């Protein structure tokens with residue numbers, strides 16, 4: 001009798017946004033290196049192009065049926081619409097893949113981003129094993145589970161009380177209620193709706209998470225208690241697998257500029273792929289940065305200052321403030337920047353990828369979270385790992401100046417850097433053979449092979 005072949009294809013379904021595409025492609029690369037064939041199913045919006053790094057990957061585009069105007073809705077509203085419009089096209093796509101599959105690379109499972117929850121219907125219909133990929137961390141997941149169950153009206157009333165805002169969230173010390181992943185830009189009802197979908201993992205047999213036990217062992221244990229399926233912390237994936245997947249063109253001239261700066265002297269500033277800034281905050285920042293007397297590399301993404309395509313609508317004062325010590329680009333090769341010896345600190349919105357990339361290079365941070373899980377991450381940077389300072393409240397040039405100095409000039413910064421380097425070593429160890437994240441990925445792969453052989 002012929003032996004059944006091990007099923008080898010994994011279908012990935014990333015969210016079409018940089019902060020989600022990046023870790024999904026890294027996971028894809030890590031699984032490819034373990035011997036799986038990879039198919040990436042993506043929407044028309046924000047597609048990853050097949051580059052030499054993914055030459056063996058199969059890329060399939062499904063129609064998302066979204067008008068361009070929807071892209072400006074804001075991330076959560078955009079995702080709610082995307083999930084409504086993609087369910088049928090994904091079912092059709094998966095049905096075709098199943099018909100066409102050969103014996104050697106039959107689909108072993110579908111790994112979908114937790115925010116691409118439309119995938120649940122198709123995997124259930126075709127009875128295909130599926131796995132949820134959480135691109136944030138376990139602490140944020142636990143918070144989302146909590147928020148998914150709150151009564152919106154009562155929660156909003158409770159949160160008007162400043163004592164409640166500062167109250168520590170039970171079991172997740174030192175996270176406060178005000179650090180929970182809500183948003184000032186999206187109604188709480190919409191947040192609850194989408195969080196309910198993301199924490200309900202349907203028929204998925206596991207959750208893979210881009211985190212490591214040395215970062216949040218208690219939250220990982222709590223998440224494991226909450227879920228009936230195994231949780232595999234396999235992060236930081238950017239250490240495990242190189243998978244360049246920038247959706248914007250990187251301006252490499254900033255590396256030449258960094259080459260001319262002194263070691264650990266530069267503050268690198270970026271608010272990720274979605275963050276927006278008011279003109280008054282940009283000017284306040286520029287003034288504080290100038291007053292700090294430290295060189296700075298500043299990513300200002302086109303469209304990130306509302307009412308301006310890039311920086312052209314800013315008052316002339318802006319160019320005067322940045323001309324002496326600043327270098328402004330539209331998009332940078334961030335991982336290379338963080339690895340550069342001239343970079344001594346990272347001013348970040350604390351997106352989870354940026355946080356992991358900074359931790360992975362031992363770079364202390366100035367945290368200015370904008371929305372969602374960024375607040376959770378910022379709290380951890382400042383109060384759990386103690387490798388950064390968080391700027392809360394109105395942005396003001398004096399606090400900007402002292403935050404930059406605390407990282408790059410003061411003794412406090414040296415202490416943070418030491419702790420950051422220590423954590424970097426722990427993360428590198430967890431990604432090496434025998435390390436916790438490496439073993440976790442191995443366990444996941446073995447469980448898949450056992451289920452599908």
Ligand code: UDX
Nearest residue numbers: 019022270272273274299331332334351352353354374
């Ligand atoms: C979003 C959310 O904000 C984040 O909190 C969530 O965890 C994932 O989705 P984003 O805001 O884009 O992501 O931030 P982040 O997670 O930090 O991802 C940004 C990515 O863009 C990083 O991998 C970073 O290296 C990259 N980047 C950013 C560049 O390559 N160049 C840049 O100039 C800026």
